[in-house]
Amino acid sequence: MVVDVSDILKEIGASKNVNCSIVLKDITWQGEPLQFRKPLTITGSLTNSGSILLLNANVRGTVIFQCGLCLEAYEQNLEFPIEARLKKPSQKNNVDDFVYEGNEFDLSKIVWEFLLLEIPTRRCCQENCKGLCPECGANRNKKTCHCINIEENDPDLALDERLQILKDHFSTRGKEV
Template structure:
């Protein structure tokens, strides 16, 4: 797999120097929080990297095309995700600051940095559209395609059927004039 790697040898020599970059980083599909996140092509990235003396600071804009699963109807849908990020990089780790990315030698590999910020930008509740009705909790039909009668049938059944373990509670509440 090809990596988006930035040669920083020229900016390491002088504090305040920076370098522009652009390219694309192929990423494989990943499993995140139990869900498959599909990448429909490489992530396009452009930005600049600056030597601040102690650290390198990377400012970038990225665009990724993803295949996600709707939380309501469970169908897969495509989403274009645009995001910006800033990352601080160092050759030595700092136990006081876990947000610093490490690099070795005179090159910065952007793969792990891009992946981390992409995961942070994923929508918390993934759904194919705001209007998605989801699945019926009783029969599993996709309510975007057809309406079922489960809701009406369940409401009538609930009036008649009471769990036998709760009958004593129902009688007690009914005797006190409370509606069950």
């Protein structure tokens, strides 16, 4: 999505609205798919503040993540602000700066940079996602399988139970004395 800045470059203080929708390409992020079924909505403004162009905008839309536990795709709403400083390539002296070349810049590139910061590290379809059965691979949100799972057969728990019986045994004896 290319934005033309020629109309505000001539005059310091000039500003224009940036209202558009952009379609981002699906990518693989941290080994998982990141998909966009609908365009994202961008609303904001671009101001010529002399040495730089200032982009202030709000991004809204939905993204399709993959649940890290059950591997199902799920949709999540996104809304975040963008504050970007744009300079000519020859003026760029900060890693956080973006560039405009000639009379234009690529808005998608800026949206991507900010969007990736919004992605949670733990992506989960629901708070109580039960994940996949480690034995048969069934999605435990959708069906109950009859595998005996390691968690339910926890050897540590069994040990604790045995210790508890011993403790009870000795405390009972203690009372008898």
